[in-house]
Amino acid sequence: MIRVQNLVKTFGTLNAVNDVSFEVAEGEIFAFLGPNGAGKTTTIKMLTTLLKPTSGKIQLDGLDPQVQRNEARKRFGIVFQDPSLDGDLTASENMEIHGVLYHVPHKLRRQRTEELLKQFELWDRRNDQVKKFSGGMKRRLEIARGFLHTPRILFLDEPTLGLDPQSRNQLWTHIKKVNEAERVTVFLTTHYMDEADRVAHRIGVIDHGKLVAQGTPAAIKEQTGTTTLEDAFLALTGSTIREESASSADQMRQFAKMWSGGKR
Amino acid sequence: MSVIYILWLREVKRYLRSRVQIIASLGNPLLYLLVLGFGLGPVFKRAGNGDYLQFVAPGIIGMSVLFSSIFSGLGLLWDRQFGFLKETLVAPVSRMQIMVGRTLGGSTVAVIQGLLITLVCVIAGFRPPNPLAIPLTFGFMVMIAVVFASLGVAIGSGLQDMQGFQLIMNFLVMPIYFLSGALFPLKDAHGVLKYITRTDPLAYGIDGIRSVLGAPNVAFDARLDFVVLLAVGTVFLMFGAWRFHKIEA
Ligand SMILES: Nc1ncnc2c1ncn2[C@@H]1O[C@H](COP(=O)(O)OP(=O)(O)OP(=O)(O)O)[C@@H](O)[C@H]1O
Ligand SMILES: [Mg+2]
16 A cells, blocks of 8 residues: 655755655554654655655555655545644634545535544534644544545554543544554554554654664564563664663764764 | 635635734724824925825725735745644645635735725725726735735745744835835836836836826826736736745645
């Protein structure tokens, strides 16, 4: 469903995404993990036509998002890491605009909006301006909106950011449900390793723009000789006990950091 | 319901919901009207230029349409900041539709603003010559609005954050305003100033409004004003669409 080959994105001299290749099959839940600044969001932006790759190939459902833009866009839904709602509009109005942008017919739009707002417990507040919502409510609205046009692929960039445990739990239950019932492919990022461990069929770990590991949660744990995904993650991204057992690459990075005034 | 319509509606709704801002935005033109109209009026008349209020009212109307439309175009910056822009950029619709919807919405808001100011001018004592003048004025307001809303989008597409805003304000919007002849008769401008004012699209907009409202000191022919605005509007709209097309988020 998603095929990425040798994807590269450079910002000036920074290789934000550096020769990344992976595939996600239809109906799969793929968790893309990595420390802050690893290149997760940049990858998602390239997958979702927001950024032009410096080089490399992308296919979404067999389409090249750079060429068949709108065809590709119809197939995915996205929950951005950063806010993306119009605060001056109400929850319903935000949903309405989304529905129109994605050509969802009027009746279906109404019906799905009601379903989703009820599902994410926002129905009672549907006529309130979004700027009056709490952080978690805004997040839930963004997630509900992402489902509105029944996408075939869902990109979720830290969807649980700012959500309480109840909402997080509910969100993953919902995602698993649509994944199983409608075979929606899910590409997600999160900093909660337990979530990734629980919901993802496969995981990719990215660090400094490079994909450093790929496989099922179990395989990744086995590969690193750890028992939790959190430990595996730390082992792979090398930020634990870096002082004691820093690899030469890590040492180079430390030096680079010192010389560049701690910019990286 | 079409994409253009819903994005147009969004701009209009946002405008109507910002009541405090609407009232605040009437303050500035009102100040110009009162201070200049009543302060400079006697001098203007003594110099044989006619009634200053009749002269300056179209200038103030043009000014409010200018500000309101260029800000609505630059509203792109706010949408970038608050993130809504991304929502429209990943949607399976052409950028052209998004740009046109936004621009028409911004223009509508600017024209509403212009109409409000016209009303204020009338209350202050300004008198249009005949009923036909109103729809013609409206037409010129629409053209001014489209020209500058498009320019706003074109500029806003290239700005990453609010930093550039002050720059645009001081080095573009204010000069456009002051060089447009909103406050002084263009026919008295000499030398370099004369040529600079001729390159200012707003000059033609305000001159057009003056023509149809029968104000004193009209500089050009209303038909010339119309043709220039139409041409500049078309070019700016295309320029804005092209710049918007190239946005990356
Ligand atoms: N528009 C940009 N211009 C310059 N550099 C950028 C830009 N966007 C991202 N970067 C840089 O690219 C790198 C990767 O950023 P990215 O947002 O993809 O990280 P991330 O993995 O999503 O991190 P986080 O977990 O913090 O969200 C970072 O070093 C970031 O500073
Ligand atoms: Mg990110």
